[in-house]
Amino acid sequence: MADCGEPDGPGNKDDIARSKNEGKELTKEEKQRLRKQKKQQKKHKERKNEKGPSETEKDETPVSLLPPPPPVATQKAPSALPAPASAPIPVPASAPFHSSPAPSPADKPAKSKAELKAERRARQETDRAAKQPGSSSSGIKTKVPLSELNPVVKRLPEHVQVDDPAVVKRLAKKLERQQIPLRSDYGYKVSLFSHLHQYSRKAPLTQLLSIPSTVIHPSIVRLGLQYSQGIVAGSNARSVALLHAFKQVIRDYTTPPNEELSRDLVNKLKPYISFLNQCRPLSASMGNAIKYIKKEISNIPSQCKEEEAKTKLLKCIDRYIEEKIVLAAKAISKYAIEKISDGDVILVYGCSSLVNHILCEAFEKSRKFRVIVVDSRPRLEGREALRRLVQRGISCTYVLISALSYILPEVSKVFLGAHALLANGYVMSRVGTSQIALVARTFNVPVLVCCETYKFCERVQTDSFVSNELDDPDDLMVTRKGKTQLENWQDVSSLGLLNLVYDVTPPDFVDLVITDLGMIPCTSVPVVLRVKNLDQ
Amino acid sequence: MPGADKETDLTERIEAFLADLKRGGSGTGPLRGSGEMARETTYLLRRITAQARWSSAGDLMEIIRNEGRRMTAAQPSETTVGNMVRRVLKIIREEYARSRGSSEETEQQESLHKLLTAGELSEENFRQHFVHLKANVIEAINELLTELDGTTDNIAMQALEHIHSNEVIMTVGRSRTVEAFLKDAARKRKFHVIVAECAPFCQGHEMATGLSKVGIETTVIADAAIFAVMSRVNKVIIGTQTVLANGGLRAVNGTHSVALAARHHSTPLIICAPMFKLSPQFPNEEDTFHKFVSPHEVLPFTAGEILSKVNVHCPVFDYVPPELITLFISNIGGNAPSYIYRLMSELYHPEDHKL
Numbered sequence: 033m034a035d036c037g038e039p040d041g042p043g044n045k046d047d048i049a050r051s052k053n054e055g056k057e058l059t060k061e062e063k064q065r066l067r068k069q070k071k072q073q074k075k076h077k078e079r080k081n082e083k084g085p086s087e088t089e090k091d092e093t094p095v096s097l098l099p100p101p102p103p104v105a106t107q108k109a110p111s112a113l114p115a116p117a118s119a120p121i122p123v124p125a126s127a128p129f130h131s132s133p134a135p136s137p138a139d140k141p142a143k144s145k146a147e148l149k150a151e152r153r154a155r156q157e158t159d160r161a162a163k164q165p166g167s168s169s170s171g172i173k174t175k176v177p178l179s180e181l182n183p184v185v186k187r188l189p190e191h192v193q194v195d196d197p198a199v200v201k202r203l204a205k206k207l208e209r210q211q212i213p214l215r216s217d218y219g220y221k222v223s224l225f226s227h228l229h230q231y232s233r234k235a236p237l238t239q240l241l242s243i244p245s246t247v248i249h250p251s252i253v254r255l256g257l258q259y260s261q262g263i264v265a266g267s268n269a270r271s272v273a274l275l276h277a278f279k280q281v282i283r284d285y286t287t288p289p290n291e292e293l294s295r296d297l298v299n300k301l302k303p304y305i306s307f308l309n310q311c312r313p314l315s316a317s318m319g320n321a322i323k324y325i326k327k328e329i330s331n332i333p334s335q336c337k338e339e340e341a342k343t344k345l346l347k348c349i350d351r352y353i354e355e356k357i358v359l360a361a362k363a364i365s366k367y368a369i370e371k372i373s374d375g376d377v378i379l380v381y382g383c384s385s386l387v388n389h390i391l392c393e394a395f396e397k398s399r400k401f402r403v404i405v406v407d408s409r410p411r412l413e414g415r416e417a418l419r420r421l422v423q424r425g426i427s428c429t430y431v432l433i434s435a436l437s438y439i440l441p442e443v444s445k446v447f448l449g450a451h452a453l454l455a456n457g458y459v460m461s462r463v464g465t466s467q468i469a470l471v472a473r474t475f476n477v478p479v480l481v482c483c484e485t486y487k488f489c490e491r492v493q494t495d496s497f498v499s500n501e502l503d504d505p506d507d508l509m510v511t512r513k514g515k516t517q518l519e520n521w522q523d524v525s526s527l528g529l530l531n532l533v534y535d536v537t538p539p540d541f542v543d544l545v546i547t548d549l550g551m552i553p554c555t556s557v558p559v560v561l562r563v564k565n566l567d568q
Numbered sequence: 569m570p571g572a573d574k575e576t577d578l579t580e581r582i583e584a585f586l587a588d589l590k591r592g593g594s595g596t597g598p599l600r601g602s603g604e605m606a607r608e609t610t611y612l613l614r615r616i617t618a619q620a621r622w623s624s625a626g627d628l629m630e631i632i633r634n635e636g637r638r639m640t641a642a643q644p645s646e647t648t649v650g651n652m653v654r655r656v657l658k659i660i661r662e663e664y665a666r667s668r669g670s671s672e673e674t675e676q677q678e679s680l681h682k683l684l685t686a687g688e689l690s691e692e693n694f695r696q697h698f699v700h701l702k703a704n705v706i707e708a709i710n711e712l713l714t715e716l717d718g719t720t721d722n723i724a725m726q727a728l729e730h731i732h733s734n735e736v737i738m739t740v741g742r743s744r745t746v747e748a749f750l751k752d753a754a755r756k757r758k759f760h761v762i763v764a765e766c767a768p769f770c771q772g773h774e775m776a777t778g779l780s781k782v783g784i785e786t787t788v789i790a791d792a793a794i795f796a797v798m799s800r801v802n803k804v805i806i807g808t809q810t811v812l813a814n815g816g817l818r819a820v821n822g823t824h825s826v827a828l829a830a831r832h833h834s835t836p837l838i839i840c841a842p843m844f845k846l847s848p849q850f851p852n853e854e855d856t857f858h859k860f861v862s863p864h865e866v867l868p869f870t871a872g873e874i875l876s877k878v879n880v881h882c883p884v885f886d887y888v889p890p891e892l893i894t895l896f897i898s899n900i901g902g903n904a905p906s907y908i909y910r911l912m913s914e915l916y917h918p919e920d921h922k923l
Binding site: 080222224242313361408410415419422428429430431432433434435436437439440463464466467470471474495496497508509510512517518521524526527528529530531532535536 | 573768799800867877883887
């Protein structure tokens with residue numbers, strides 16, 4: 033981070049060097065100062081390249097500390113212009129502060145502030161004059177760092193651009209700045225999916241963190257570990273766990289002096305979100321929840337006291353969970369129970385908390401039906417669903433997805449859960465869902481998808497390749513009769529294992545989507561999204 | 569007495585074979601490929617022809633039919649056994665007809681005229697005794713054995729006609745025929761193979777390791793991902809356990825999903841099956857079509873108490889209707905599914921369809 037090698041006043045140099053060596057979290061002021069130093073250096077470099085000789089004269093001015101430029105309110109600011117042209121611009125990151133060209137700053141005594149201000153103003157006039165005649169490129173270049181913060185066009189998320197080295201480098205820099213370790217990819221990636229990450233479960237991100245972690249709140253660390261090891265799985269469970277962890281963060285948060293809660297808390301949450309993203313890519317429901325929280329935080333009025341603000345936020349989060357997840361489940365069950373009649377044979381796939389809830393509710397209301405649970409390797413989530421249903425007393429049958437054609441002639445309805453509903457009507461769900469929908473359509477069995485509205489997402493996708501998640505490839509290995517066939521798959525260069533997590537189902541396979549707003553066809557998702565956006 | 573010894577020896581062998589059939593089908597014995605099964609059956613039938621006591625073709629056919637019935641009863645899902653028995657019966661009929669001197673074609677073809685006029689011809693004809701019948705039959709069975717030995721190579725030789733470079737081929741589970749097919753094509757062409765592992769037996773893993781050892785780019789996927797990756801697949805090449813009389817398949821479970829996904833994406837579905845897998849059965853016998861193995865493959869005993877409260881099914885086979893199939897590649901060349909019924913009449917006599 034502090035790699036600009038900017039020669040600074042002796043006092044600050046030591047501070048920064050000390051903190052860097054001790055590895056403590058840099059204070060806010062130091063971070064901002066370093067950021068500004070970098071910006072100035074970039075600006076200077078461009079100007080130097082453009083203006084050549086005229087600049088060098090200006091560089092003769094002393095390099096002592098100048099008062100900060102008015103807009104940014106910080107204490108000590110670095111010099112506006114770096115070392116004079118005589119000394120080579122200290123660029124390499126390895127050049128530590130304390131060995132920077134010491135003679136130059138120490139020599140020049142500090143001029144009076146007024147004189148320095150006048151000099152700076154004169155310099156700015158000449159710059160502006162020089163800029164006029166059409167060397168507008170440098171102006172745009174200096175503006176680039178600012179505009180990057182507010183892109184006009186939606187940028188592609190980083191986790192689907194792993195094959196682009198520039199994007200990977202940018203992510204690494206961002207993580208370094210936030211002091212989060214970068215997780216490295218594992219194993220041979222199938223060429224069709226080289227644009228996605230593939231991590232190993234045996235190397236969790238938390239191994240690279242120092243203990244105790246000062247950057248990331250411990251409940252977030254725990255949550256990240258639970259995500260990456262698969263202990264918390266399923267989009268509702270993940271969202272609820274995330275919101276609870278954020279509640280803990282808010283409870284433990286104290287506003288630092290001279291800071292506003294609305295802005296500072298959002299900035300505090302950013303490294304946490306990056307960390308969680310590194311542990312396991314965020315789901316669409318989590319993304320919506322985070323957007324909601326950020327909006328709520330930034331809407332806190334500045335005159336609100338801290339305690340009041342915190343209780344307000346905690347109440348907001350509780351209300352979100354209550355409305356969007358718990359009450360939505362109740363509403364969906366009510367609609368869905370109308371669709372379950374006596375004597376039905378219902379097929380479910382994997383473990384969807386919502387579908388399990390619906391079936392348990394229907395059973396409570398004394399509907400007579402039996403359930404067929406279809407499961408698939410390697411996750412085998414259906415066993416969990418089976419346990420939950422059997423505990424309630426529902427009679428169940430259990431098969432693997434390869435036996436689907438055998439069991440489907442007995443089935444009267446198929447209930448599926450969803451991870452997200454995309455704006456073009458495609459259903460993104462656990463891998464295998466599209467296969468079930470396809471075979472059910474062939475046997476003329478109705479397919480009903482149950483999904484809460486907070487999982488609706490504005491992305492569009494037509495196939496399962498462009499945006500997906502790759503799970504640990506070692507999960508596909510299995511030991512049968514004492515032999516593991518794929519034990520040494522890493523040694524064979526032409527062998528790859530592919531463990532997809534999600535797939536998209538085209539809307540023509542789905543007959544009905546049951547949401548808390550009612551029963552809609554798959555193609556009405558953008559209508560709901562628009563209505564939601566208008567409401568908010 | 570040498571004759572009695574030979575007889576007991578023969579019966580022993582038959583009993584051993586039947587016991588093997590029964591054991592092998594339950595999944596506990598070594599899984600044997602259909603080719604091996606066919607060869608073993610033919611060896612046994614040759615031995616029966618050589619060692620059993622018979623005087624006329626009719627006797628021999630009676631003996632073989634009885635043994636055949638016992639063998640198919642021991643393991644109904646192993647259809648190659650029944651197929652070989654029918655082939656040998658047809659061989660006997662042919663040799664008998666040749667010995668008698670009448671031409672073969674008129675005997676075999678079923679025409680309406682024949683049905684009306686000559687119903688009683690078949691039974692009594694096989695009572696005549698011919699000296700060289702035994703030798704001829706044994707020679708013909710030897711030819712059948714040579715044909716069996718060469719089936720995999722014959723199919724593999726056609727690989728280059730069907731696979732071009734930079735293709736993505738999908739296959740399901742493990743089939744020795746398909747493995748040989750792909751390895752033969754890989755000698756000259758570079759392509760990518762996606763293998764669906766086919767739970768719960770996961771034979772796809774063995775297939776993948778076999779293919780990757782010869783340098784073919786292989787990817788193993790879970791069954792659930794078949795539809796997800798099908799959009800990038802150019803061809804689906806699979807093997808099968810049996811080819812049914814209507815052109816449909818009885819293949820390993822999961823094949824029907826693959827076939828449906830391939831039809832949805834308009835991907836050709838190619839079946840590599842040697843002719844001895846062609847069976848005169850139709851798929852409408854509900855109780856004998858499906859074969860189930862122990863459900864602990866699906867839900868192991870470690871799952872605990874819920875085992876007693878749930879039904880678990882582990883079917884082994886799937887039915888694939890002929891509309892979903894594009895091409896059959898067998899040792900006699902490529903055929904459309906609609907032509908299968910014709911091939912059957914070349915291989916088996918209509919009266920032998922029911923053993």
